[in-house]
Amino acid sequence: MSTPEPNTGLERLYRESGWTLRQLAQEINRIGTERGTPLKYQEPSVHQWLKGHMPKESVRPLILEAFARRLARPITHAEAGFPAPPKELISHPSTVDGLLDLGRQDMDPSRRSVMGAALFSVALAVPNWPDVVGRMEMVGSGKPLRIGMADVDMVIAMTDRISELDDQFGGRHARPMAAAFLVNTVAPYLRADAPEHVRKAMMSAASFLSYLTGWMAVDEGLHGLAQRYYLKGLELAGASADHSTYCHILRGMSVQAADLGHGAPAVRFANASSATSPKSGPRMSAFVSGQQAHSFAIAGDRVNALRSIRETERSMEKAESAAGTFGGYNPATVAYHTAQVRHALGDVAGSISSLQLHFKLRDETDSQRSELRFSSMLAERQLEIGHLEAACNTWNKVLDRHSAMHSDRLDRHVAMIPSLLNSYRANLTARETRERAIQALVS
Structure with a gap:
């Protein structure tokens, strides 16, 4: 058997990272655990890869993601000296077809493990608002289907019901319902004949449903899958000129990154959300700046974290109506964000006080799941002190x-x-x- 040639591309990335063999192996193992597939690689394996032995196909994306997180840029298979990935991993260029493909795979029990293995990417390329406005494809379905605003209202109502089930019972059962609804009802509506205002309204409704499905995937720990739903939601929001949903999805992507401890992408997504936020009053400003504060704190930027949380408090003091923003951002949420900022900056006791205030300010409309999650955080921090x-x-x-x-x-x-x-x-x-x-x- 011939001796393989050293992998110069992987060697170059390894040198640029400044890691030791052990540190690279540990980061790959950590990402494997995050994906739900714990690994136990050690220095000899990394040494063999550098010498030209090809890592397992399932491990290559973890290696690329490890370097992407370290070097703060996307890393391709070619750059790391790996063969191109299978074609099925490449995104479909059509928004509707891509959404259909994503939902169908998500519904298929035989594909759930493959979908769940998708990685959270810190270097995810997010389409900018100008790039997605008006980009929706006009795809003929071959069926004489025509829709009106009543169909849009139905999609919105169903999304609300699915969201209520998610809040009350968690996403494990509600998400398959959302995926099936996307595939069987909403995607055909996106291809149907309709007046322009109806067509845009349907794309907007589908955008938020795609976001909600991604949010529920986060609840299951399926972070790569969630990002794919989020990207489809951004495309649909841009195509329907829906600034609010576009901003909301970017904020959700920041929440996901912050909860995973990735400060830089959390800040990037939160700032992008702020930049595209519709000018609809102080409550929306608080909705965005609160997440910016949490993101800055995770990234270790104390000055901007404290500045942003003060902006959030000032905006909430001016807010009079909950209308005009998703999520019903309220004083209880401000207290939660303050708790997260304090904890990330090392003030555990202050974080506990803010969480306790959060629970005092909650009302019956708040999610039962978040109540249990935040209570768990409170207990962990109480034990910490x-x-x-x-x-x-x-x-x-x-x-x-x-x-x-x-x-x-x-x-x-x-x-x-x-x-x-x-x-x-x-x-x-x-x-x-x-x-x-x-x-x-x-x-």
Whole structure:
């Protein structure tokens, strides 16, 4: 067997990264865990890749993403000395066909593991507003279908119902419904004959449904899949000249990146959201600047984080109506963002105070899933400053309602409880809470 030639492209990226072999292996393993496929690569494997041995096909995207995160730019297969990816991984050029393909794969049980393995990309290329306005293809369906505003209203109403189910029970069951609705009803509507104002209204409705489906994919930990839905949503929002939804999707992409701990893309998406935000009043300004504050804090930019959270507070003081913005941004959400900024900047006690204020300000319209997730955060931070009894009390309230919520993000919080309480097993309350969490994970 001939000895392979050294991979000069991979070697060049490795030198540019400044990593050791061990650090590169650790980052690849970390991304594998994020994707849901834990890996245990060590220095010898990386050394072999540099010498020309080709990594497994399933591992190559992880290597590219590791370098992209380190070097803050997209990295191609060719640049790393890898063969081109299979054609099925290349995005379809048509917005409608791409949405159909995405939804059909998402609905197919045999493809769910493949779809779920898609990686969150820090170097994702997001279409700019001027590039997507009016870009929607006029694709003939071959069927004499014509739609009106009643069909648009139906799509909006169904999206609202799916969103309510997601808030109440989590995305694990609601997302397949959304994917099926996209494929079977909404995509054909996008190809139907309609007056221009109806056609744009339908694209706008489809845009938000695509965003919601991506948001639910985030709840399941399917971050690469979520990004693909978000991109389709951006294309549809731009094509329908819907500034509000375009801004909202970019903000959602920033939320996703910030929650994963990726400060630079979180800031990039939040700033892009701000730049395209419609001028609709102080509540929308707070909606955007609150996320900018969280993103800056994750990125370690203390000055801009504190400036942005002050802007958020000032805007919310001026806001009078919840109309004109998605998400019903309210004082409770400001308190949550303040908590996230404080925690990211090292003020754990202040973060706890802001989270407690958040719960005082919540009302019955707020998501039940977010209540349980944020309560889990509160418990983790209470334990972080040594308040064991308070943390266990908060966790027990979460465990009381955990079984009714089908959310991967919440499950991950619950899964942390046994290890966090492992060193406190001499304490009866901690021991009982730990056992409840273990039982909750197997039931």
